[in-house]
Amino acid sequence: MDRNLREAMGCTCLCIRRAARQFTQIYDHALEPAGLTVTQFGLLANLFGASLRRSEVSSIGAIADWLGMDPTTLNRNLKPLKERGLVKDQTDPSDGRLRIVQLTGKGRHKLNNAMVLWRQAHAKVEQTLGRKQRLALNDMLDQSMAKLASMK
Numbered sequence: 001m002d003r004n005l006r007e008a009m010g011c012t013c014l015c016i017r018r019a020a021r022q023f024t025q026i027y028d029h030a031l032e033p034a035g036l037t038v039t040q041f042g043l044l045a046n047l048f049g050a051s052l053r054r055s056e057v058s059s060i061g062a063i064a065d066w067l068g069m070d071p072t073t074l075n076r077n078l079k080p081l082k083e084r085g086l087v088k089d090q091t092d093p094s095d096g097r098l099r100i101v102q103l104t105g106k107g108r109h110k111l112n113n114a115m116v117l118w119r120q121a122h123a124k125v126e127q128t129l130g131r132k133q134r135l136a137l138n139d140m141l142d143q144s145m146a147k148l149a150s151m152k
Contacts, residue, residue: 023125030121034114039077041118042067044111047087047103059098060089068145086110 008014027038036044046067050058064074078101081087086107092098103111126134 026125027118027121030117030124031114034110034117036110036114040081041111041114043077043081044086044103044107044114047101048108048111051103058101059092060101061098063101081107 024038027041031038031041034041043063046063047058050063060071060074064071067074069077078087078089082089084106085104087101088104089099089101092100129137
């Protein structure tokens with residue numbers, strides 16, 4: 001049992017979740033003056049990015065797939081942003097079964113103001129980890145996600 005417990009304590013998933021919580025706390029704290037969590041900031045940033053690539057449809061399903069979350073979780077995360085008027089959704093005119101999510105003008109303004117805070121947090125993280133290590137970590141995570149996608 002002791003050996004199994006030690007092995008479980010070294011679980012890659014648990015290590016990643018612990019690190020993710022620490023990163024989340026850092027960015028959430030930094031974004032607090034903007035009234036956003038890092039999850040909300042990420043949603044706004046991704047919606048802004050999708051608006052720049054007009055050929056992309058920002059349906060709930062497409063956004064959820066891109067972010068690696070299920071549509072129910074995405075809807076739950078979008079709800080407070082919709083209530084605050086930062087995002088809106090509507091039925092896709094070409095396919096009534098799809099809901100399209102868009103950033104509002106108020107949402108773009110909020111994202112723009114939050115970018116200053118995000119950049120400060122990002123700079124502190126990079127200063128602490130070092131640029132080379134931060135980039136290597138991102139690359140390793142991207143490669144891992146690509147390889148693990150086949151396990152679904």
